[in-house]
Amino acid sequence: MTDPIVSAMVFYALAAFTLVAAGFVALSGNIVHSAFALFATLFGVAGLYAYLSADLLAVVQMLVYVGGISVLVLFAVMLTSGLDGPLTSNPTFRLGGGIVLMLAVAAAAFVAATAVPSGVESAAVPTTAAIGDALLGAYVLPFEVVSVVLLAALVGAVTLARGYKGGHR
Amino acid sequence: MTIGLPQYLVVSGVLLALGLFAIVTRKNAVAILMGVELVLNAGLLNLVAFSRFGGGLDGQVFALFGIVLAAAEAVVALAIVLQVFRARRSVDASKACELKE
Numbered sequence: 001m002t003d004p005i006v007s008a009m010v011f012y013a014l015a016a017f018t019l020v021a022a023g024f025v026a027l028s029g030n031i032v033h034s035a036f037a038l039f040a041t042l043f044g045v046a047g048l049y050a051y052l053s054a055d056l057l058a059v060v061q062m063l064v065y066v067g068g069i070s071v072l073v074l075f076a077v078m079l080t081s082g083l084d085g086p087l088t089s090n091p092t093f094r095l096g097g098g099i100v101l102m103l104a105v106a107a108a109a110f111v112a113a114t115a116v117p118s119g120v121e122s123a124a125v126p127t128t129a130a131i132g133d134a135l136l137g138a139y140v141l142p143f144e145v146v147s148v149v150l151l152a153a154l155v156g157a158v159t160l161a162r163g164y165k166g167g168h169r
Numbered sequence: 170m171t172i173g174l175p176q177y178l179v180v181s182g183v184l185l186a187l188g189l190f191a192i193v194t195r196k197n198a199v200a201i202l203m204g205v206e207l208v209l210n211a212g213l214l215n216l217v218a219f220s221r222f223g224g225g226l227d228g229q230v231f232a233l234f235g236i237v238l239a240a241a242e243a244v245v246a247l248a249i250v251l252q253v254f255r256a257r258r259s260v261d262a263s264k265a266c267e268l269k270e
Binding site: 015022023041048052053069073079098101102109116149156160 | 171172173174175176177178179180181182183184185186187188189190191193194196197199200202203204206207210213214217218220221222223224226227229230232233234236237238239240241242243244245247248249250251252254255260263
């Protein structure tokens, strides 16, 4: 990031890509389009992480969100929207209230964000080793708790998705 | 033209607003979950931006935990959606208003 103008252009391109894709997620009438736009949004957020020199988080975002969660969402879309056709699969209601809420939140966020001082950008150094140290040092208890949460979610999801029809299996 | 903290906060705020819009206006439960993912990503982007401009790695560690919890949430929520679909042949959230058939 030597040239500030090129650097700013990269940022604005990433931000525009992310927000346009997020707009498709929120507004598209076809849920398959929404799902693929979610894919693009998560990709753009990973790019913003990389731009913030959070290299480990960018890779984790790609692996967990782009590679995992959006594929899961696509599976759910394909498994549940077959009956009523993809073109009418993503209906909306209360549009007026939604638009008012969206504009109010965006305006409040804009006012709050522009009031924040710009801050001092820390040096762009690789973060993976430091995060690994933090995870097994200061954050070792939350780290272990999260592993238990993941195990519980795994077991719960398998139990839920397998379902039962009377009797026990 | 320098990119500071406010630019990231604006991006994250717009992402939050779009996610809330999807949550409020969608009928399809899977689409509501997509809105939840947008809101979560807005929050995590805020954490990472503050960590970059405020110093310290704590924000990034919290964002990492947030990603893990979001994955767990998505898995369980989609399993519930699949069960609702199996029971009712529909994932319209405004019609699924009973806990028991």
